[in-house]
Every structure is written in C-alpha cells, then in structure tokens.
Amino acid sequence: xxxxxxxxxxxxxxxxxxxxxxxxxxxxxxxxxxxxxxxxxxxxxxxxxxxxxxxxxxxxxxxxxxxxxxxxxxxxxxxxxxxxxxxxxxxxxxxxxxxxxxxxxxxxxxx
Amino acid sequence: xxxxxxxxxxxxxxxxxxxxxxxxxxxxxxxxxxxxxxxxxxxxxxxxxxxxxxxxxxxxxxxxxxxxxxxxxxxxxxxxxxxxxxxxxxxxxxxxxxxxxxxxxxxxxxxxxxxx
Numbered sequence: 001x002x003x004x005x006x007x008x009x010x011x012x013x014x015x016x017x018x019x020x021x022x023x024x025x026x027x028x029x030x031x032x033x034x035x036x037x038x039x040x041x042x043x044x045x046x047x048x049x050x051x052x053x054x055x056x057x058x059x060x061x062x063x064x065x066x067x068x069x070x071x072x073x074x075x076x077x078x079x080x081x082x083x084x085x086x087x088x089x090x091x092x093x094x095x096x097x098x099x100x101x102x103x104x105x106x107x108x109x110x111x
Numbered sequence: 112x113x114x115x116x117x118x119x120x121x122x123x124x125x126x127x128x129x130x131x132x133x134x135x136x137x138x139x140x141x142x143x144x145x146x147x148x149x150x151x152x153x154x155x156x157x158x159x160x161x162x163x164x165x166x167x168x169x170x171x172x173x174x175x176x177x178x179x180x181x182x183x184x185x186x187x188x189x190x191x192x193x194x195x196x197x198x199x200x201x202x203x204x205x206x207x208x209x210x211x212x213x214x215x216x217x218x219x220x221x222x223x224x225x226x227x
Contacts, residue, residue: 033215033216035218042202042218042219042220042221043154043202043204043218043221044218045215045216045217045218048215086153086154088216098144098156098159098166098167099144099156099204099216100156101146101153101154101155101156102153103152103153104152104153
C-alpha cells in the first residue's frame, strides 16, 4: 500500500463544476503539499498545509490531521484547470524532510 | 536565479551511452531533491541532498545512477550505460528546510530523457 493515496485517479467534469480531489496518507507528517503539473510542464506548488484550511483564488485546500486526510477543491472549474494534481507529504522525521508523493489525479475540464 | 533551472530540457541518447543532467537550485536553498517521473505516475524519489552531502540516496535504482553536489549548490545526476527503461522525466526540486513545520518545495521544469 502506498503511503500517500489519491482519489480519483482520473476525473472529467464540465466547466463550472465544483471539483474535489482527495488525499489520504499513512505516516505522521509535518506538512502536506498540493502540487499542479500541466501536460509537458513542470510542477508548481499550490499549497503547503500543516493544519486547517487555505484558500487561493478558486482553490481551497483542507487537512484533517487526526484522520490523515486532505482535500483539494476547485470552485467554478475552468478548462485551464486541466492538469495533474499531486498530493505529497513531508514525513515528521528528525533525519530529513524527504517528500513522499501520491500518483496524482488527472483532471480534465470540458468547455 | 529566480527558480530551479534544469538542463537539458530534452535529451535523446542511445542505449549504453552516458548522460548528465544538471540542476541549479534556488539560491540559498540547502535541500535539493532528484525525482524521476514515468508516464502516468507520480514522481519517484531518487536522492536528497542537504548541503553537499547526500542525506538519502535510497531511491537510486542501481549503481548506474549517481548524483553529486560538490559545492552545495548545483547538482548533477549521472546515468551510466543508459537503458531504455531509464526514459522518464527527471525532476529536480529545492527547498530551505524549516525543521518541524515543513517547507515549500520548488520544482524545475524537468529534463525529459529518452533512451533509444
């Protein structure tokens, strides 16, 4: 079992729909990251969370530390939101802060 | 520089050849990571540097892979006797660790390696 699991793996939705991507993890963490990767492009950090909720524009990220679960929400989705969204965690460790990645959720927003 | 810079952006090489991929992290970032991403997969950890030393190289798949960071800044990932299975995007990332609270990680655009 992977230490970071995302669902769904693939998601196709119509423009304007509310999108939710889920991430569950099995290790103790100091931070959780949501990343965005466009086709053929590099990876951009969207959020880094250690508790609660963060909002940036139409993107909202929440985390429940007790349940080891995080969600990324996109309101009023747009075709330009089409990308792979990756959840990653920084394990709580004295040794290093090596990040563990989920496999990503491929989002396709139809116009 | 303003961001993490990786060169080359694309590399096509013949099976058996030697390849070097370079990463120039954000100035002042002490942590540097190399990841490999195959099509349809999330990034797979290869090696992590803290300063000049490799703090964790457990992700390197075999002894054909080696990485250095001699001055604690630029890093080079070296692949000997390349195989077709090495074809992937090689991603570099850097961060400035803030112990106990996590840290924002910044990625380069990746080096697309194709072994033919």
